[in-house]
Amino acid sequence: MHIPDGFLSAPVTTATFVVAVTGVGLALKAESRDPQPMPAGMLGAVAAFLFAAQMINIPVAPGISGHLLGGALAAALLGPWRALIAMTVVLIIQSLLFQDGGVGALGANIIDMGIAGVAAGYAVPALIVRWTPSPRGFAAGAMLGGFVSTLAAATLTGCWLGLSGLYPTVGIVQVLVGTHSLIGVLEAVLTGAVLVTVLRWRPDLVRGRQQEPGMRHPGATLLGLLAAAIAVAAFVAPFASGLPDGLERAAETLGFAAREHPVMPAPFANYALPFGPSGRVATALAGTAGTLVVAAAAWFVSRGLRTHADDVHR
Amino acid sequence: MTYTGKRHGRLLAAGLLLVAAAALSPAGLRGDAIPAWAWLVWSASAAIGLAVSRQAGVPPQEALRRLAWLLPVVLMFAVPAAILAPAERRVLVACALVYRALSAAAAGASIAAWLGPSGLVRGARQLGAPARLADVIEATLASLAVVLRQAGNMLRAREARRTTFGAWSDMAVAPLDTTRGFGRLVAALLLRSLERAEALERARRARGWTS
Numbered sequence: 054m055h056i057p058d059g060f061l062s063a064p065v066t067t068a069t070f071v072v073a074v075t076g077v078g079l080a081l082k083a084e085s086r087d088p089q090p091m092p093a094g095m096l097g098a099v100a101a102f103l104f105a106a107q108m109i110n111i112p113v114a115p116g117i118s119g120h121l122l123g124g125a126l127a128a129a130l131l132g133p134w135r136a137l138i139a140m141t142v143v144l145i146i147q148s149l150l151f152q153d154g155g156v157g158a159l160g161a162n163i164i165d166m167g168i169a170g171v172a173a174g175y176a177v178p179a180l181i182v183r184w185t186p187s188p189r190g191f192a193a194g195a196m197l198g199g200f201v202s203t204l205a206a207a208t209l210t211g212c213w214l215g216l217s218g219l220y221p222t223v224g225i226v227q228v229l230v231g232t233h234s235l236i237g238v239l240e241a242v243l244t245g246a247v248l249v250t251v252l253r254w255r256p257d258l259v260r261g262r263q264q265e266p267g268m269r270h271p272g273a274t275l276l277g278l279l280a281a282a283i284a285v286a287a288f289v290a291p292f293a294s295g296l297p298d299g300l301e302r303a304a305e306t307l308g309f310a311a312r313e314h315p316v317m318p319a320p321f322a323n324y325a326l327p328f329g330p331s332g333r334v335a336t337a338l339a340g341t342a343g344t345l346v347v348a349a350a351a352w353f354v355s356r357g358l359r360t361h362a363d364d365v366h367r
Numbered sequence: 368m369t370y371t372g373k374r375h376g377r378l379l380a381a382g383l384l385l386v387a388a389a390a391l392s393p394a395g396l397r398g399d400a401i402p403a404w405a406w407l408v409w410s411a412s413a414a415i416g417l418a419v420s421r422q423a424g425v426p427p428q429e430a431l432r433r434l435a436w437l438l439p440v441v442l443m444f445a446v447p448a449a450i451l452a453p454a455e456r457r458v459l460v461a462c463a464l465v466y467r468a469l470s471a472a473a474a475g476a477s478i479a480a481w482l483g484p485s486g487l488v489r490g491a492r493q494l495g496a497p498a499r500l501a502d503v504i505e506a507t508l509a510s511l512a513v514v515l516r517q518a519g520n521m522l523r524a525r526e527a528r529r530t531t532f533g534a535w536s537d538m539a540v541a542p543l544d545t546t547r548g549f550g551r552l553v554a555a556l557l558l559r560s561l562e563r564a565e566a567l568e569r570a571r572r573a574r575g576w577t578s
Contacts, residue, residue: 057437058390058475059468060444066391081497093499094571097506098564101514102557104507109518109553121553130557142503146511149479149487152437155468156383156475157390218396219448246550247557255558 054122054206054233055147055162058155062217069213070160073141076168080137091135100139103127104146106247121243122206124170125178125199129191129248132260133175140167161213165206173202174244188252191259192245199244203237204230368424369483376493382419382478385412389471394463395456396448401463409470416473423481433476434469441468484508506564514560521552 061069103123110120123143127136144162147153154162178194185194207229215222252259370378389412392405420430442465449461482490488505492498525548 055440057440057444057468058386058471059394059441059464060448061390062396063391066387077500078497081499085499092564092568093502094506094510094568095561095564096503097508098510098514098560099557100503100507101510102560104511105514105518105556105560106553108515109522109549109556138500138503142500142507145504146507149475150484152433152472152476155390155471156386157471214444219444220451242546243549243553246546247553248550250550250554251557254554258557258561 054166054210055144055154056158056165056210056213057152058157060155060217060219061158061161061213065213065217066157066160068160069158069164073160073163073168077137077141077163080134080141084134084138087134091131096131096135096139097142099127099131099135100142100146103139104143107143121247122166122170122199122203122240124166124202124206125174125195125240126244126247128171128175128198129178129195129244130251130259133171135260136171136175137167140171161210165209165213169205169209170202173205174198177201188256192248192252195248196241196245200237200241203233203240207233207236368422370423370481370486375482375486375490378482379478379487379490380494382474382482385415385474385478386471388412389467389474392467394467395452395460398453398456401459405463406466409466412474413466413470416470416475416477419477419481420473423477425477425480430473430476434473437469437472438465441465444468510560510564513563514556517559518556521556525552 103126106121106123106126108120124136124140127139130136131139141163144154144159144167148156148159148162174195175198177198178191181194181197182191184190208226211220211226211229212222214220215225219225248259388408392408393399393402394405395401417427417430421427425433445461445464445468448464449457452460479487485505485508488501488508491504492501
């Protein structure tokens with residue numbers, strides 16, 4: 054996800070730096086007005102933790118491992134402004150001291166993983182907690198936020214690379230969003246796993262959680278949101294353009310499209326099912342299946358959540 | 368050896384300018400020609416980077432070895448871009464992209480090695496970076512070594528207690544337990560980091576520090 058040096062054009066570099074500096078400046082200003090100040094040492098400790106958490110790889114398949122990106126988790130733990138500051142510090146240290154992400158691409162990386170990651174990771178659980186003010190709702194929201202933040206970061210990364218003239222914008226965004234859908238599921242599961250544990254052990258540390266007076270039927274709104282997501286996947290996705298994307302067009306123009314062959318079979322290649330119906334129905338089913346997988350994972354992980362308050366009530 | 372003077376800000380600014388010059392020199396994308404001066408800028412950036420690294424106590428072969436670690440990531444970005452370039456320019460564009468990325472990285476790595484972590488923060492302060500941001504970077508760097516050591520110890524302990532061993536990963540064999548274990552491990556790391564930071568903060572305040 055980190056863009057190295059040398060792959061962004063001068064206008065994109067300049068624009069992303071301006072946006073990133075503005076965003077971080079606003080975060081610093083908003084954070085300074087917080088009635089409950091957090092010592093720099095504490096915020097630094099959380100940033101160091103986020104850095105270390107990104108280095109803990111979890112095996113996904115033989116020879117393949119993944120790790121937490123942390124934007125959604127940081128937003129859940131610290132709230133949006135401090136999370137953005139912590140993520141910015143992590144990205145600065147990674148680029149300067151470890152060359153993980155370019156110094157020249159720091160603005161783009163801060164927008165992708167910092168601003169977009171934290172914004173999505175904060176907004177989604179905040180939306181869900183408005184209607185389901187329970188730890189489970191919050192954890193499920195943070196998981197969905199982790200998924201959305203990964204896709205948002207992938208989309209923006211593709212945009213920067215496309216606007217820099219490296220690849221066709223539409224093609225690279227599609228490729229990155231497609232591959233990062235799986236990474237987003239992993240991010241969602243890992244965010245949920247960490248958050249559930251912290252909520253059980255030290256719920257006071259989770260600052261992003263804002264409990265509000267609950268509704269009578271808190272699950273109803275969550276189900277409504279899930280239904281809306283499935284509806285989008287089922288009814289809107291099939292009407293996406295069937296024309297070849299930029300990358301395919303370039304491949305056809307250059308004459309290497311015919312040489313395309315997958316390294317390994319994908320379960321839902323081209324968003325279609327390998328069996329059963331084909332065409333728009335298959336695309337709808339594949340989109341629905343993907344949405345349900347994320348929702349089921351969110352529900353399953355949040356089931357493991359039981360706070361001290363729950364224990365007292367029992 | 369690390370820089371011991373007082374001009375951290377100027378050195379950091381010079382290093383960042385060198386990185387920017389290398390990273391933003393045209394590399395022949397969109398069908399443009401690669402100007403000769405771009406190759407000069409990249410060569411100068413790489414040469415200065417290696418020289419500064421040597422000044423920082425990192426021999427050239429070690430600096431090159433560190434840059435080689437970046438090669439897979441750089442190739443992942445450069446090769447598809449080169450494939451999409453016109454056929455007669457693919458090799459040239461690929462070479463230019465890789466050279467540009469590595470020369471910029473060499474410049475950035477060398478200035479970081481020469482100034483060192485605390486020198487970078489000092490340089491950022493001298494360049495007028497927000498005090499809060501510089502404070503948090505300094506605190507992060509102070510915590511980083513301890514947290515990484517802690518994470519390493521926890522991973523080693525987890526590995527020692529692992530019962531499964533084989534080609535198939537834990538995630539494939541027991542996804543629920545693996546995920547839960549990861550959650551507990553990382554949550555424990557967070558709590559230990561915060562407890563240590565709280566203890567440090569108490570000690571600072573006891574000694575009269577207020578910020």
